[in-house]
Amino acid sequence: MRNVLQTWTSAQVRAAEEPLLALGVPLMERAAFALHVRTAAVLRERRGAVAGARVVVLAGPGNNGGDALFAGALLARRGVDVHAVLTASRVHEGGLGALVQAGGRVVRVDGPVDDAAALAAGADLVLDGLLGIGADGSGVRGAAGALVEALLALPEDGRPYVVAVDVPSGLGVDDGRRDGTVLDADLTVTFGARKPGLLLPPGSRAAGRVELVDLGLDLTGPPAVARLEPADVADLWPVPASDAHKYTRGVVGVVAGSRAYQGAALLTTSAAVLTGVGMVRYLGDVADMVVAAHPEVVVGHGRVQAWVFGPGVSPDDAGQRRRIEYAFEHVLERGEAAVVDAGALELLPAHVGPHAVLTPHAGELARVLVQRGEDVDRAAVEAQPLLWARRAHELTGATVLLKGPVTVVAGAQGAAYAQADAPAWLSTAGAGDVLAGLLGALLAGRIDAVNEDPSFAAALAAAAALVHGRAAHRANPGGPIAARAVAEALPGTIAELLRA
Incomplete structure (x- = not known):
């Protein structure tokens, strides 16, 4: 079987990343560049041009937030109006600095989420970097959860196009669980390897179209879940x-x-x-x-x-x-x-x-x-x-x-x-x-x-x-x-x- 789609658990992905990170391979930069390329392609497809679009980056505290912020910085340099909505007190400093230096604007959510939700709802595209591959399927919580719930409450024709960064936030990465609030994506750009939750029900419905970015990981052991083509x-x-x-x-x-x-x-x-x-x-x-x-x-x-x-x-x-x-x-x-x-x-x-x-x-x-x-x-x-x-x-x-x-x-x-x-x-x-x-x-x-x-x-x-x-x-x-x-x-x- 030569074409079978394979998935790898979060633990397998992390283990494959470690030797590359130890050698100084810039995995986040590679992921962010690929993410910005795919995001730009969606903008061009949906509105005919990249420059002049409005993108809202939802950034949580982990590396997913960093990927999204760096991608937002690259988009800002291409004439995109980028706003970063930060739902945690601490986010990836390098990504945030790059976004601000590129002309992106920052909104911090530490109370009501109405303004942030309205900002996201009016965007041409939302980059979802709230949670990463550590998610267990219990959903997005706190201020981030309230923001996602506000977006989900919008009429279907009033919701923005969502690109999930690696995995939709709140989804059980290794098992597809969705026991809490999950931000469903139209497109998921996943890095290094497909994750089981992107194929397994019930969470697979949240992923939308899935595109894989090859980071050159040497994945070992049997795949977690496969899909025949x-x-x-x-x-x-x-x-x-x-x-x-x-x-x-x-x-x-x-x-x-x-x-x-x-x-x-x-x-x-x-x-x-x-x-x-x-x-x-x-x-x-x-x-x-x-x-x-x-x-x-x-x-x-x-x-x-x-x-x-x-x-x-x-x-x-x-x-x-x-x-x-x-x-x-x-x-x-x-x-x-x-x-x-x-x-x-x-x-x-x-x-x-x-x-x-x-x-x-x-x-x-x-x-x-x-x-x-x-x-x-x-x-x-x-x-x-x-x-x-x-x-x-x-x-x-x-x-x-x-x-x-x-x-x-x-x-x-x-x-x-x-x-x-x-x-x-x-x-x-x-x-x-x-x-x-x-x-x-x-x-x-x-x-x-x-x-x-x-x-x-x-x-x-x-x-x-x-x-x-x-x-x-x-x-x-x-x-x-x-x-x-x-x-x-x-x-x-x-x-x-x-x-x-």
């Missing part, structure tokens, strides 16, 4: 060789649907067939409907490399429960991979392995965790999705794909992904069934790699989320989507990604 799909996809046959391409067994929930069986098997697996076997009560829709589906037991069970299945459905228990025996005893979805999550054995991929939404993951003694609810999972996905992996041994606006994957050996590929229109009934069938086909087609590398199932889960999201865009760009249309868009989406 479309070009990565070809490295993961089970493309058949010239001598392939249906068994070498993978066989996926599906236990899904019931007379009450017939559509789940149809959508799951459709997705598996259209993803391009060698064969789909179906076990369940609506085989007649499945075969009528897809005559290539084989009904009954037989050899499989991966399973999909749970979509449209109630745990009290005796027939489907027996079939799922049978499939779990194969997962545990024969090493067959599995996608464990919906009703099957309640039937999960005490421990499986990373070749089993759980695909819950936040409420379902909370129930899995509560069954294993954790005190957690849906809101807590949504507030810290990677934390709880990793905890579920620790407790079950399974790879965990947590569905949501940003799909979070946690797997073996610390593997973690955050995929944001789907339109909001994809939050529709049956979409999860399509994802389950798609992922099952991927696991079946790459079963050898899944068994060789404990973390590989996590990469496949992230790839499935990416393809699922892009198929939704393809199904009806910019408009309503039915789950069936997403399944039908899979072949074209996959072909396009493989060509690229």
Whole structure:
């Protein structure tokens, strides 16, 4: 995977900066220069010129404030009217001195914030340097917090364009938490490395567009969180060789649907067939409907490399429960991979392995965790999705794909992904069934790699989320989507990604 976006924790970034700082490398000057270049580009794009623009720098006490002040000084030298709003008694002295020398003006906030908020609201652009990479997600507090709240209270069409310096102030840098006041950005210019909170929900919504400034850091250790790019799909996809046959391409067994929930069986098997697996076997009560829709589906037991069970299945459905228990025996005893979805999550054995991929939404993951003694609810999972996905992996041994606006994957050996590929229109009934069938086909087609590398199932889960999201865009760009249309868009989406 050559194009994957990687993120690094604040501790990893600081450790990589230390040897450069010891050698006297001017990291702040480099960051500030790049920040001013990107800010000038935004001004030129939005108003046609840099000179004559008004920029307000929100400067806190740390190095982020210094970066913002130095960038403000460079902008002032280019004819920008720059005001620095200082929310702390002490700020970076070098940055402040440079700004004043370049003709920038300074406003100190030590009481009501109304005047400072009005100044920021009237700016063409605001540089947010209030908090840096030490933020834990508890939000901006004190005078800075009051100022941010005043800006957030403005009508949406009356808010200034915000450029976050390294990270949006108040955001949990390493985990995406936003438990307090956060200044959402239109653009985040991040330095040295992307930070996990810029990709992870719920805080990733605060980052806007993210641009990375390379400072030449030698980052060591595994990345904290990754995001697959479309070009990565070809490295993961089970493309058949010239001598392939249906068994070498993978066989996926599906236990899904019931007379009450017939559509789940149809959508799951459709997705598996259209993803391009060698064969789909179906076990369940609506085989007649499945075969009528897809005559290539084989009904009954037989050899499989991966399973999909749970979509449209109630745990009290005796027939489907027996079939799922049978499939779990194969997962545990024969090493067959599995996608464990919906009703099957309640039937999960005490421990499986990373070749089993759980695909819950936040409420379902909370129930899995509560069954294993954790005190957690849906809101807590949504507030810290990677934390709880990793905890579920620790407790079950399974790879965990947590569905949501940003799909979070946690797997073996610390593997973690955050995929944001789907339109909001994809939050529709049956979409999860399509994802389950798609992922099952991927696991079946790459079963050898899944068994060789404990973390590989996590990469496949992230790839499935990416393809699922892009198929939704393809199904009806910019408009309503039915789950069936997403399944039908899979072949074209996959072909396009493989060509690229």
